[in-house]
Amino acid sequence: MNIMVFGLPGSGKSYFAERLAEKIDAEYVSSDRLRKELFPSRTYSDHEKAAVYDTMLKKLEETNTKKENLVFDATFYKKETRELFIKKAKNNSRFIEVWADEPVIKARLKESRPYSDADFEVHKLIKQEWEPLERPHLRLESRNDNIDVMLQKAMEYLKNEKKSN
Incomplete structure (x- = not known):
């Protein structure tokens, strides 16, 4: 199964996605980590974004043949990008959106x-x-203060989604 965890910067998606991957024994693929590997000096240009998402799509193709679980962590804020992943995942994708109130986001984004x-x-x-x-x-x-509740809800969602397929 391919799980796309998405949301705005500062929403907590990376913190959640990494823990979800551990919990379901899946490989964790982070757009932020890939960007740092691919570009020592980052500008967040369209070229950089395309390279990061292309690398993620290649990872998806590799694991599709192995039938392994992946948790992708990225903003996925454009419909066009999400559609590429849906198509490559061959209906084996689930989306989890993580959001937070603005004061929480502001405080998180002030931290290194x-x-x-x-x-x-x-x-x-x-x-x-x-x-x-x-x-x-x-x-x-x-x-x-609610990572355990988030993980529990995600596990229930993924279990129910697996049953429906």
Whole structure:
């Protein structure tokens, strides 16, 4: 199964996605980590974004043949990008949206994070360009004290989704 964890910068998606991958014994693929590997000096240009998502799509193709689980961690804020992943995953994809209240996001984005350079200005830019996902998916609120509840809800969602296929 391919699980796309998406949301705005500072929403808590990376923290959640990494723990979800551990819990379901899946490989964790982070757009922020890939960007740092691919580009020592990052500009967040369209070229960089395309290279990161292309690398993620290649990873998806590799694991499709192996029938392994993957958890992707990226903003996935454009419909066109999500559609590429849906098509490559051959209906074996699930989406989990992580969101947080703005004061929580502002506080998180003030802290230093090892892989992401996004600040609140980047958050606002992506929010302006956000294209909502219009297919069924799980939407989780991230607070600073509810990771266990988020993981529990995700596990229930994935279990129910697996049964329906």
